[in-house]
Amino acid sequence: MIGTLGPKGSYSEKAALQWNHKADLRFYDDIFDTVDALLRKEVECSIVPIENSLEGSITLTLDLLLEHQLKITGEVIVQIRHCLLSRGKPEDIKVIMSHPQGLSQCRKYIKNHFKEIEIRSSPSTSLSAKLASESKEIAAIASAESAKMYGLDILNENIQDVNENFTRFIVIGKTTPSPTGNDKTSIIVYLEKNRPGALYEILGEFAGRNIDLTRIESRPTKKILGDYVFYIDIKGHIEDKIIKETLTKIKGKVGMLKILGSYPAAK
Amino acid sequence: MIGTLGPKGSYSEKAALQWNHKADLRFYDDIFDTVDALLRKEVECSIVPIENSLEGSITLTLDLLLEHQLKITGEVIVQIRHCLLSRGKPEDIKVIMSHPQGLSQCRKYIKNHFKEIEIRSSPSTSLSAKLASESKEIAAIASAESAKMYGLDILNENIQDVNENFTRFIVIGKTTPSPTGNDKTSIIVYLEKNRPGALYEILGEFAGRNIDLTRIESRPTKKILGDYVFYIDIKGHIEDKIIKETLTKIKGKVGMLKILGSYPAAK
Numbered sequence: 001m002i003g004t005l006g007p008k009g010s011y012s013e014k015a016a017l018q019w020n021h022k023a024d025l026r027f028y029d030d031i032f033d034t035v036d037a038l039l040r041k042e043v044e045c046s047i048v049p050i051e052n053s054l055e056g057s058i059t060l061t062l063d064l065l066l067e068h069q070l071k072i073t074g075e076v077i078v079q080i081r082h083c084l085l086s087r088g089k090p091e092d093i094k095v096i097m098s099h100p101q102g103l104s105q106c107r108k109y110i111k112n113h114f115k116e117i118e119i120r121s122s123p124s125t126s127l128s129a130k131l132a133s134e135s136k137e138i139a140a141i142a143s144a145e146s147a148k149m150y151g152l153d154i155l156n157e158n159i160q161d162v163n164e165n166f167t168r169f170i171v172i173g174k175t176t177p178s179p180t181g182n183d184k185t186s187i188i189v190y191l192e193k194n195r196p197g198a199l200y201e202i203l204g205e206f207a208g209r210n211i212d213l214t215r216i217e218s219r220p221t222k223k224i225l226g227d228y229v230f231y232i233d234i235k236g237h238i239e240d241k242i243i244k245e246t247l248t249k250i251k252g253k254v255g256m257l258k259i260l261g262s263y264p265a266a267k
Numbered sequence: 268m269i270g271t272l273g274p275k276g277s278y279s280e281k282a283a284l285q286w287n288h289k290a291d292l293r294f295y296d297d298i299f300d301t302v303d304a305l306l307r308k309e310v311e312c313s314i315v316p317i318e319n320s321l322e323g324s325i326t327l328t329l330d331l332l333l334e335h336q337l338k339i340t341g342e343v344i345v346q347i348r349h350c351l352l353s354r355g356k357p358e359d360i361k362v363i364m365s366h367p368q369g370l371s372q373c374r375k376y377i378k379n380h381f382k383e384i385e386i387r388s389s390p391s392t393s394l395s396a397k398l399a400s401e402s403k404e405i406a407a408i409a410s411a412e413s414a415k416m417y418g419l420d421i422l423n424e425n426i427q428d429v430n431e432n433f434t435r436f437i438v439i440g441k442t443t444p445s446p447t448g449n450d451k452t453s454i455i456v457y458l459e460k461n462r463p464g465a466l467y468e469i470l471g472e473f474a475g476r477n478i479d480l481t482r483i484e485s486r487p488t489k490k491i492l493g494d495y496v497f498y499i500d501i502k503g504h505i506e507d508k509i510i511k512e513t514l515t516k517i518k519g520k521v522g523m524l525k526i527l528g529s530y531p532a533a534k
Binding site (some may be wrong): 224 | 299318319320321322323326327344367371374378386387388389390428429431433435463464466467468470471473474477478479480481482483484485486487489490491492493494495
């Protein structure tokens, strides 16, 4: 059983089926509940969005990875093609609804086409589509699949501000997959002392061994302003000797090192 | 005339008055319009949020800094104390409304106290308060000042999930202030080639000169997934010889260097 963000028609469902097309899915209301389902052992793994090519990090996912003992066991990349869906005509629409990421990814489209519209966020694009089916005054920004599912017309297709739009999802599970030769390892580090060069030193451990850093993202520690943890993705698997050695070295230099997991890189 | 996010009662108003308590303010509907007012020369400077100690970056602000020719000329830090405001009693409330940051900063509070509530985002906390004054079924997450301004009761005070909650605002203007001895410089760099060690090399220019890096944040280039620009804040002023020399060095090594400005660090 895979937990993912619902209701049916979400991009998360697409990600889950891309991960395992025979998967038995269980849908949750929001990212928090999807991760919580795994912690409560209601599902074997959960699939949640972590990063979009236009809007960047899904910060709630990052925060949950820091807060709980979770293991990333895979990643899936899904192409996002937002549509404007409604039962009404464009002139009927008084509210545009979507997940905050959907709204942000179509910011310019909304600004240009609907100057005085009310914008409402909801926990998922597919829930927005479901709610749009209840009133002609509501339009949802969601997938074409949601239109079919909830009996909506597609008023406009591919409305995201930049045509190429991809979201990376992570699979959170229990066991670290064996090395495949094309893996990624995700970690979180807290440098403790904000001394000049602390981050530089850590990155030097990777650079010195020619380990490719595919992503670095900072998040606030939520303690004081200007205090951060760093989320770092590198190429390689924790079972690779060079990766293991590097992480051991880093562990001795930082306030906190959390290994989120090693998993095959998505193609 | 200073442009900021309105209506009256917003934390942005607080930031603007903290910056200049005699300022003549002009309020705008959202961050986009606030910055646009400066570009259209309707105001001399604009004050917008850039970072919160719980929720991290205000990504729209970061994206506008990349997209337009804007100069950061100052920063202001404001303590955030969210309240739940309504004309109704807690049992009347069917909708909770706030700026997305306000909603995120109070996520646990909402989850714990209002299980089946409808969450609506709006472009500012003070607009949410204004809208809450129109119906007993709406509660806003906003400042205590907004309660007075829009005739609302404070149902709960200090409801953010972490008590210490600060937002950093930037002043965007025209002229770079002279060095004060306690300044910050903000830049954006694009490394072009995603080769191992590229970021490490850039950070080395700072570390090697003992220049303190106060913040590093990545944002997607919006071109392809996994391609980023880096927003970097360092201690020092562009007129300091060492900073000028470092930035010249970096310019030769990166695909793009954008200097956002030098300004006195907030206390």
